[in-house]
Amino acid sequence: MRVLVLGGSGFIGSHVVDQLLAADVKVRVFDRGPERYREKLPGVEYLFGDFRDSVAVIEALADCDVVLHLVTATVPGTAAMDPLADVRDNLLPTIALLEGMVKVKVPRLVYLSSGGTVYGVPEAVPTPENHPLRPINSYGIVKVAIENYVTMYGREHGISTVIIRPSNPYGPRQGHTGLQGIIGTFLNRILNDEAIQIWGDGSVVRDYIYVEDVARLCCRAAFGDRPGVYNAGSGSGLSVNEIVEALRDVTGKDIQPTYLPGRAIDVPRSVLDISQARAEFDWEPVVASREGIDLTWKWMREL
Amino acid sequence: MRVLVLGGSGFIGSHVVDQLLAADVKVRVFDRGPERYREKLPGVEYLFGDFRDSVAVIEALADCDVVLHLVTATVPGTAAMDPLADVRDNLLPTIALLEGMVKVKVPRLVYLSSGGTVYGVPEAVPTPENHPLRPINSYGIVKVAIENYVTMYGREHGISTVIIRPSNPYGPRQGHTGLQGIIGTFLNRILNDEAIQIWGDGSVVRDYIYVEDVARLCCRAAFGDRPGVYNAGSGSGLSVNEIVEALRDVTGKDIQPTYLPGRAIDVPRSVLDISQARAEFDWEPVVASREGIDLTWKWMREL
Numbered sequence: 001m002r003v004l005v006l007g008g009s010g011f012i013g014s015h016v017v018d019q020l021l022a023a024d025v026k027v028r029v030f031d032r033g034p035e036r037y038r039e040k041l042p043g044v045e046y047l048f049g050d051f052r053d054s055v056a057v058i059e060a061l062a063d064c065d066v067v068l069h070l071v072t073a074t075v076p077g078t079a080a081m082d083p084l085a086d087v088r089d090n091l092l093p094t095i096a097l098l099e100g101m102v103k104v105k106v107p108r109l110v111y112l113s114s115g116g117t118v119y120g121v122p123e124a125v126p127t128p129e130n131h132p133l134r135p136i137n138s139y140g141i142v143k144v145a146i147e148n149y150v151t152m153y154g155r156e157h158g159i160s161t162v163i164i165r166p167s168n169p170y171g172p173r174q175g176h177t178g179l180q181g182i183i184g185t186f187l188n189r190i191l192n193d194e195a196i197q198i199w200g201d202g203s204v205v206r207d208y209i210y211v212e213d214v215a216r217l218c219c220r221a222a223f224g225d226r227p228g229v230y231n232a233g234s235g236s237g238l239s240v241n242e243i244v245e246a247l248r249d250v251t252g253k254d255i256q257p258t259y260l261p262g263r264a265i266d267v268p269r270s271v272l273d274i275s276q277a278r279a280e281f282d283w284e285p286v287v288a289s290r291e292g293i294d295l296t297w298k299w300m301r302e303l
Numbered sequence: 304m305r306v307l308v309l310g311g312s313g314f315i316g317s318h319v320v321d322q323l324l325a326a327d328v329k330v331r332v333f334d335r336g337p338e339r340y341r342e343k344l345p346g347v348e349y350l351f352g353d354f355r356d357s358v359a360v361i362e363a364l365a366d367c368d369v370v371l372h373l374v375t376a377t378v379p380g381t382a383a384m385d386p387l388a389d390v391r392d393n394l395l396p397t398i399a400l401l402e403g404m405v406k407v408k409v410p411r412l413v414y415l416s417s418g419g420t421v422y423g424v425p426e427a428v429p430t431p432e433n434h435p436l437r438p439i440n441s442y443g444i445v446k447v448a449i450e451n452y453v454t455m456y457g458r459e460h461g462i463s464t465v466i467i468r469p470s471n472p473y474g475p476r477q478g479h480t481g482l483q484g485i486i487g488t489f490l491n492r493i494l495n496d497e498a499i500q501i502w503g504d505g506s507v508v509r510d511y512i513y514v515e516d517v518a519r520l521c522c523r524a525a526f527g528d529r530p531g532v533y534n535a536g537s538g539s540g541l542s543v544n545e546i547v548e549a550l551r552d553v554t555g556k557d558i559q560p561t562y563l564p565g566r567a568i569d570v571p572r573s574v575l576d577i578s579q580a581r582a583e584f585d586w587e588p589v590v591a592s593r594e595g596i597d598l599t600w601k602w603m604r605e606l
Binding site for chain 1: 454
């Protein structure tokens, strides 16, 4: 069995690759370049190229049994700055990928969407997969469009498709430039003795999931044959203030954040209902938040 | 007051322009070229250009109080043939339009979406506007993405936006190449003594609305200041077989259709709930199906 991991050098992708290697399958990574924090891994076939280069992507599909599509050219913050680029660099190349999968006859696709943005302001918390999709930012709008195309190509061309909607993943190898996840960003600022700023009053609730738990669901989905849409969350929510408290405990530092005005981009409360993934893939998040933050802190101090 | 009608030379656009002229406002049309079935109208300012040319579109925005966006580069059939072009030619230029409206400070936008495709297979008939959006074809997927961007730009940049979701419009000046609406297509085949073919058993139910009724809602929305999303349908559904019966009555011809296998692209039943447009715009469809088909038949015979 050969698995193609699009975006395999990225944050979640690198953990997916680790688990695929442990499962002893052939792993091909397509990404812009090598991982940021590690050397090339033995046993992985690397293809470096641009996801927008449809010929390169189609070449990468050869002899693959499953595609794990984890590429995202944007994060919510950058997508908001340039919605045109968001569509051009994420949606268009994904349609080209789907066209390529039809031509090359790759039978299965796992697509990593976004449980934190596709639902918009949730009417029900925890939010189940069949909740209406009413995204309020460009990142979520594009994710919804991609999901719709994935499902359409699956139905029309007999590709077995899985969509995974992670909540807020965090953990080792996440970028910490301030654009992705607060846990990595805040830990990095604590490490550098920099002040921590919070948008709003810290009451915004998110569902933080350790990256290895997300990666494990991706791999189970890749190895399975069941199609569908599955949330991947921790099963519970933490406020930003609770996260700060956990960071104090883990780092032993007396953190005193500054509170800034809230952002329109923030959904007030987002916690995912993960009963579908539990039932269908016998999957369970196993790393609790304190443990996950501790592992991330350890990784960051050893960088 | 100056109204810019993007797609003002098209089927629905031409009727919108008629009604705007009757209401004595300044009308600017932006389209690829003049109308197909009529000469240029006196009193209309025509700008001919490509909707994908964002500079031309931004120039067209100058000194406008309202934009009516009725451009669609595809219909459901052609969108399915080339989803990449569907995104490139409809979604990307609409985002550029929204960016342009922010820069030029045009305060109001009316966007013509698609009530027949955005809901997918409806869970409730008649379908209300807050029904989940689960489009099953490319045309609907792109319409949903555009709607989401329209709403997002409206919220983030203070543009007052109205989205109108027409069911199945028909009437004079509709193309009748077989790609758009069955009423025009069938009438044209009857006129030319050609056989009529029906996909499926003729039980597919649609909500056919006379084009002038849709145009009237577009104009009320353009003149109003209320934002929101509004279905535009007839309030009831007709099966393809009922349409054929109406065509027999109107044309006096003994039509014997051939039945072909059904298409995956067809939602089995689509009728819109129009109570919102009734309540908010004091709007009501006034042309019954028999009368509308008769008006369309008369127009076609005089071509």
